[in-house]
Amino acid sequence: MNKPFESKWSRLTQSPYFIYLLISPLFLILFAYVVYPFYQTFLQSFNGEDTLLNYKKFFSLASPANLEALWNSVYISVFSVITCAIVGVTMAFLLERYEFPGRRLLSVLVLVPMALPPLVGVLSFTFLYGESGIIPRGIQALFHLDKVPFALKGIWGVIVVHTFTMYTYFYLTASAAIKGFDPSLEEAATSLGAGRIRVWLKIILPMLTPSMVAASLLVFMVSMASYTAPLMFGVDRTMTMQIYLARTNGNLEMAATQSTILSIVSITFLILMRWYQNRRNYQNLSKGISVHRSEVSSKPLKVLAVIGSFIGTLVLILPILVLVLISFSVDGSWTVQVLPPKYTFDHYIALFTDERTWRPIWNSIQMSFVATIGNILFGVAAAYAMVRLQFKGKTLLDILIMVPWALPGTVVAVNIIAAFSTENIFAFNQVLIGTFWILPLAYFIRHLPLVFRSTSASLMQLDQSIEEAARSLGATWWYTFRKVVLPLTFTGVLAGTLLAFVQSIGEFVASILIYSTSTIPLSVAIFQKLYAFDFGTACAYGVLQIVLILIVLVISEKLSKGSAGTAL
DSSP states (O other): OHHHHHHHHHHHHHSTTHHHHHHHHHHHHHIIIIIHHHHHHHHHTTOSSSTTHHHHHHTOSSSTHHHHHHHHHHHHHHHHHHHHHHHHHHHHHHHHHEEOTTHHHHHHHTTGGGGSOHHHHHHHHHHHHSTTOHHHHHHHHHTTOSSOSOOOOHHHHHHHHHHHHHHHHHHHHHHHHHHTOOHHHHHHHHHTTOOHHHHIIIIIHHHHHHHHHHHHHHHHHHHHTOOHHHHHTTOOOSHHHHHHHHHHTTOHHHHHHHHHHHHHHHHHHHHHHHHHHHTSOOOOOOOOOOOOOEEOOOHHHHHHHHHHHHHHHHHHHHHHHHHHHHHTBOTTOOSSSSSOSOBOSHHHHHHHHOHHHHHHHHHHHHHHHHHHHHHHHHHHHHHHHHHHOOOTTHHHHHHHHHHHHHSOHHHHHHHHHHHHSSOOGGGTTSOOTTSTTHHHHHHHHHTHHHHHHHHHHHHHHSOHHHHHHHHHTTOOHHHHIIIIIHHHHHHHHHHHHHHHHHHHHHOOTTHHHHOOGGGOOHHHHHHHHHHTTOHHHHHHHHHHHHHHHHHHHHHHHHHHTTOGGGGO
16 A cells, blocks of 8 residues: 555655755745745835835935934944954954963953843943943042043944944954964065065955954944944934834834835845955965964063953953942932942842743743744754755855845844734734734744854764765665754754844844733843833843853853854
C-alpha cells in the first residue's frame, strides 16, 4: 500500500522544482509581513483627491517642518556615524594594540553601553547631564553659580547620547579586524619611508573599511530610527518625531508619506555603502602573524594611561550607577536637590509583588517569547535555505530578510497599522490592531535578521560533508537535521535567539505606536512612569532590563565564544 506513495514522493523530491516548494513558505511569510505592510503604507501615502497631495505638503517650502525634520535626521545620523567611528575605532586600536595599566578593566567596561536599552540609556543621560541633571547641578552648587554651567540639550545632546550608546558597533567590528591584522604590512610600509599618518591612511584604514562600512550601516539606521533621544532633548523636528505626531493626531496619510520617505533614505544609504564597500578588494593577502600588543614603557605615558583609564571607567559606568541610585529614591521627593534626598526598597519589592507594576514585565516576557519562537522557526529555516540549498532568488530572500533591520521602528509600526487595521487573509480575517498579537508581530518583523544571521554564520562553519556522511549511512534529511545539524549549530542559534529576545523586551520605538492598555510593554511603562515623575519606579524597571540583558549577553558570549556580537 505504501509503495506507490513512496514512489510518488521519491519522484517529487527528485524534481528540480521541489526545492521551490520547500522555500515557498519563507517567501510567503516575508511577503505577508514585510512586503505587504510596506506596500499598504506606500498606497496610503497617495490617498486623497490629489494622489500627490501628501508629497507636495512634505516638500512644500511654505510649511518646511517635514523638510527640516528630514534634514535634521540625516544630519544627526551622519554626525553620529562620524563621532561613533572616531570613538569606537580609537578605543579598539588602543585596547587591541597596546598594553597599559587599566587596559583589562577598560576592555570589559567598554561594552557596558550594550547593556543599556535605548530608552534606558537616554534616561540615564538625562539624569546625569540634562538641565536638571546631577553633574550640572553639582557643579552649580559647588561653585555657587547662578545657573548650571552646561546641559545636554538639542541636536548636540542627541549626538552625544548616540555616540555613547552606539560606538560599540564600531568597537566590536574594528576590534575583530585589528586582531587579524598583519603587522608586517605596517613594518614594510615604514621601511619604505612611510610616516605614521601615511601608514594610517594607506594601510590601516583601508583594511578596516569592511568593518567600518558594516558599523556605519548599523549606526546610521539606528540613528535614523532614534525617537527617545530627540524626544528627551527637545528636538521635535526629526522624521521619527514627525511620524509619531502625525500618527497620534490621526493624520495617517501624512504618517505613511513620512514613513515611505524615511524608508527610501535608509535603503538608499544601505545601497550606497554596499556599493562603496564592493568597489575595492580589502583582502589581506600576506601570511604574517596577527598583531601583538605593545607595552607602554614611557613613565609619563603610563601615568596618562592610568588617568585616562580612570576617567574612561568612570564615564562608562556612571550611567548605570546613576540608574541604580535613583531606583532607590522615593517617588516625588527629588525636586531641586543635586541627589535624591530619600531612599527606599519599595520599588524593587513592587516589581514582583504589585500586580499593576508586574503586569508590564509579564506582558513583555510573554510577547517577546512568542515573537522569538517565530524568529527561531523562520530564522533557522531561512538560514539553512540560504547556506545549504541552491535556488534562484537567493539574493531577493536575503534582501527581504534584512529590510526590517534597515527600517526604523516607527516605519515598521506604521506599516503594520496600514496593513492590519482591517481584516485580510494574512491576519486570518481578523483586525490585529488592539489585540495581543500585534506587538509580537512587530517584534517578529523587527528582529527577523538576528537569528537568521547568527544561524547562517554557524552553518557556514559546518562542513557539509558531515551531513552527507550521515545521509550516506541511511539517515533521512529530517533525522540528519535534528541529530547532526542542530546540535553542531546550537550555539549560533541560541546566541541569535537570546539577542532577539532581549531586543524585543527593550523595543520601544515600535511599541509606543501600537500598544494597547491591556498589552502595555515594559519599555512603554518606563516611559509613562518617567512622565508621571515616578523616577524611582522608572529606574527600577530600567535596572531590571539591564540585569536581564547583561545575563543574556554573558550567556551568549560564553556559548558562542565571543562571536555573539556578530548577530547584530
